[in-house]
Amino acid sequence: MTQKPRTATTFAPPVMEARRWLEGVIFTKDRPLINVSQAAPVDPPPEPLRRAIAEVALNEPEAHLYGPVLGLPELRAEIAGQWTAAYGGAVRAEQVCITSGCNQAFTAAIDTLCTDGDEVILPIPYYFNHRMWLDMSGVTTVCLPTRAGLIPDAEDAAALITARTKAIVLVSPNNPAGVEYPTETLRAFYDLCKARGIALIVDETYRDFDARSGAPHDLFTEADWDQTLIQLYSFSKAYRLTGHRVGAMVASPARLALPSAS
């Protein structure tokens, strides 16, 4: 039997598809195309940041070479410090790794959790890249319908957990729904995942855009949070650095390291 290549197990990214709709279309002054997308910054980073990048590119030769596998120690420590201040609890530098964008952080997280035939629960509507990676990894996406206001409910998720479930993925603030998940929602999902021995992946790419004040959740205050929680972050949006591909995974040190070959 011929096996399908991995890319044939999923769908075309909708962003490219939407771009194709525009090919050859002429927009007149009285009917202009209005771009209301939020997640793809159209302006470059502010000048001081561009200058800092230029300085490093010009004056630090090692910036162009392979660096430490889990990212620059200063950046890992900075994230750990900022997260500890913002969320309460404790995040240590050794629990942070820098990735080539948040999408890579997601793929890496899934690769540490799943094998072919495993299941991951995604509330719908989901972020398309999450579904695509699961498809291409041979992992079954189990869709969790959301309730009022497009908020998922942990009790609904509990009914979907099977012996093959490895993780539940939440995105908050959410893409594409735009909603901010209440603290209690994140807490209920954390408690569920911990009780059932599965991972809770929280993609907080849009954490800097959360309209609420204070911490969006208190999960890092749990002494053993890293046994359940995997948090993902992106520098693409807040810092307008989409082209530089910088993201982060915050998780247990054991998850961030490849197991030794012995």
Ligand SMILES: Cc1ncc(COP(=O)(O)O)c(C=O)c1O
């Ligand atoms: C929820 C979510 N996660 C991850 C990403 C990708 O982030 P990055 O550019 O860091 O790979 C996006 C970008 O649209 C996103 O919306």
